[in-house]
Amino acid sequence: MKFGGTSVADAEAISRMINIVESKLDKNPIIVVSAMAKVTDLLYQIADAAEQKDEATARALVSDLRNRHTTVINGLIPDGPEREKALEEVYRICHNLEVFVEAVCTLGELTPRSKATIISNGERLSSVVICYAMRQRGINVGFSDARKMIIVTGDKLKGEPDMEAIQELVPKKIALRTDAGYPVVITQGFIATTPEGDAAVLGRGGSDYTASLIGMAMNAETIEIWTDVDGVKTADPRRVANTHSIERIAFEEAAEMAHFGAKVLHPLTIAPAVEKNIPVKVLNSMNPTSPGTIILQSDQIEEGAKSISFKEKILMLNIFSPKMIDVSGFLQRVFQIFAKHNVSVDLISTSEANISITMDAGQDLTQVVEELSEFAEVRVFDDKSQVSIIGKNVANQRGLLRWALASLNNVTVYMISQGASSVNISFVVDRENLDEVLQEMHNILFEY
16 A cells, blocks of 8 residues: 555645555555655755855754654644654654755765655655554554665666565565564555665655565555545546546556556556555545546556656757658667667657657756767657547547547647557647647547
8 A cells, every 4th residue: 555745745635544554554564654745856956055155044944844744743643652652763764864965965965875865754754653552552563664665776876676686585584573563564665775775765655666566576465555536537637527436447557547648657667466466445535535547567457548647847859851751770879879869768659761859858968969860850849738538449449540630620730650569549739729639639539
């Protein structure tokens, strides 16, 4: 059971979360918690202040961090031993953080390891608060440190899970708690450790990923992702009116939705669940009676469009060269340049002498464009958005493309891409037209 930041945002939210856990005690749940809402943002601010040697600001932000958690403790846990233990642990973590940040300020260098150390404190604090609150409510919960279970390699700020190590360590560490008589175990999402013992994290939104990795390693019956919406929607309800919750979707559909912009799930969440064929449920901690959405194997899911996802800020490159006509190896040459400069791409469309490629905005394309321009004409289109229709065998649905194109009558379409998996059809439009396209496409596909 993973509870996101909004599900543990304050004393009231944590109390609701504990009620949900109490209803599942017969399942011996493993609880994975995120930092409280906006706390990770605060920790990034502390890291930035430390990097700028602004010790006064960093110290003030750490004080804000401590006060926020002590306020929640005082509003959540009645006066007594559990409150005192929670307060003592929060003060200890915040004191150690303050000392660490002062050292970074003195050195004047914020390494990835140091940044990971700072931003990992949100989950450490929330898990302490929730653990003692659960114990005060009479739940016999054991505490397990995710940093001793989730081992990652590579980038310390976006680690790559070591699946072999995780599948070996998780059952052992969880068993230490259950064998000690704790039927419920709480741990942290997002945070991890390298094989050398350095601090690392899975990247923003990584708590979903942690839950899926632990579920895989434990051969869980179900992985539950508790958030603040009634499951996966037919579109982002913050941008589109009259959206509907989806009862069931396939693993492949969920993965495409996450990759192409859906905010409910971390893009990498699905892979470990697929590995062990573990159902994933997306549920609402603010409305726990809602059935939410269950994610299953494709053969248990009906065909057709399920959702519209989008990426609001993308770039599109058009690469033109007569030299690619009837010449083998041209595409390889192009994509070697993208790989060389660590630029990841999303959509690809080719014709006899053109290649169109999209990628997330914010990536530095200077060197890519420079090298491509040595043998091709390159144009960069910015301020574009991508809209994707997601669904099982969606590309094979008669009439669907005609309906989708009807919603694009009044806008310029720069690119159309049909996924080889037949799970998505994507369109590139001007960003200024995004909301109009989303609403009209949703109306046509899910309302008419």
